[in-house]
Amino acid sequence: KNEVEQSPQNLTAQEGEFITINCSYSVGISALHWLQQHPGGGIVSLFMLSSGKKKHGRLIATINIQEKHSSLHITASHPRDSAVYICAVNTGNQFYFGTGTSLTVIP
Amino acid sequence: DAGITQSPRHKVTETGTPVTLRCHQTENHRYMYWYRQDPGHGLRLIHYSYGVKDTDKGEVSDGYSVSRSKTEDFLLTLESATSSQTSVYFCAISTGTGELFFGEGSRLTVL
Numbered sequence: 768k769n770e771v772e773q774s775p776q777n778l779t780a781q782e783g784e785f786i787t788i789n790c791s792y793s794v795g796i797s798a799l800h801w802l803q804q805h806p807g808g809g810i811v812s813l814f815m816l817s818s819g820k821k822k823h824g825r826l827i828a829t830i831n832i833q834e835k836h837s838s839l840h841i842t843a844s845h846p847r848d849s850a851v852y853i854c855a856v857n858t859g860n861q862f863y864f865g866t867g868t869s870l871t872v873i874p
Numbered sequence: 875d876a877g878i879t880q881s882p883r884h885k886v887t888e889t890g891t892p893v894t895l896r897c898h899q900t901e902n903h904r905y906m907y908w909y910r911q912d913p914g915h916g917l918r919l920i921h922y923s924y925g926v927k928d929t930d931k932g933e934v935s936d937g938y939s940v941s942r943s944k945t946e947d948f949l950l951t952l953e954s955a956t957s958s959q960t961s962v963y964f965c966a967i968s969t970g971t972g973e974l975f976f977g978e979g980s981r982l983t984v985l
Binding site for chain 1: 977
């Protein structure tokens with residue numbers, strides 16, 4: 768049983784499109800993280816959120832604690848956004864990870 | 875960036891040999907983690923540490939041991955490497971405010 772489920776697993780978009788990646792979780796959490804991993808690269812944290820919404824540039828992350836659901840939105844997508852996006856939840860110094868969404872943005 | 879470095883970054887070894895991966899942090903964070911990343915599985919916890927000499931097992935700990943004799947260093951040891959341990963290994967730290975930072979990863983190939 769996966770504590771964290773992401774959808775879609777794979778996503779291809781044209782440059783400029785609005786993109787949404789979804790994350791659902793089944794455990795109680797103190798925070799949710801969105802991570803980004805470029806091919807062959809390391810893992811960087813994009814957002815940590817425990818309620819509401821956060822925005823950084825063209826990226827927006829939202830969370831609904833009652834529904835145990837979070838979304839990551841990318842506005843005006845660009846080829847450099849091509850990466851794997853991973854949702855992770857913190858249950859109190861333990862982290863559970865989704866299997867990631869592989870995004871390809873075509874010029 | 876939480877000043878995390880992993881070494882070695884790449885290693886090829888043979889079945890049955892011991893391997894040690896090192897994770898070093900510069901900021902004295904208490905919680906440190908070792909994960910492996912494999913296609914289709916995402917990140918899976920091997921072991922974690924909540925302080926010097928305080929460690930605990932994760933979901934895929936069989937075949938691995940860890941040690942933390944100093945706050946800044948968390949070592950992962952494969953006592954006798956097997957081909958199933960071919961993977962990319964990531965060290966991570968969690969700060970007091972719950973932020974999560976990863977090392978660059980160590981790619982291990984066991985022949």
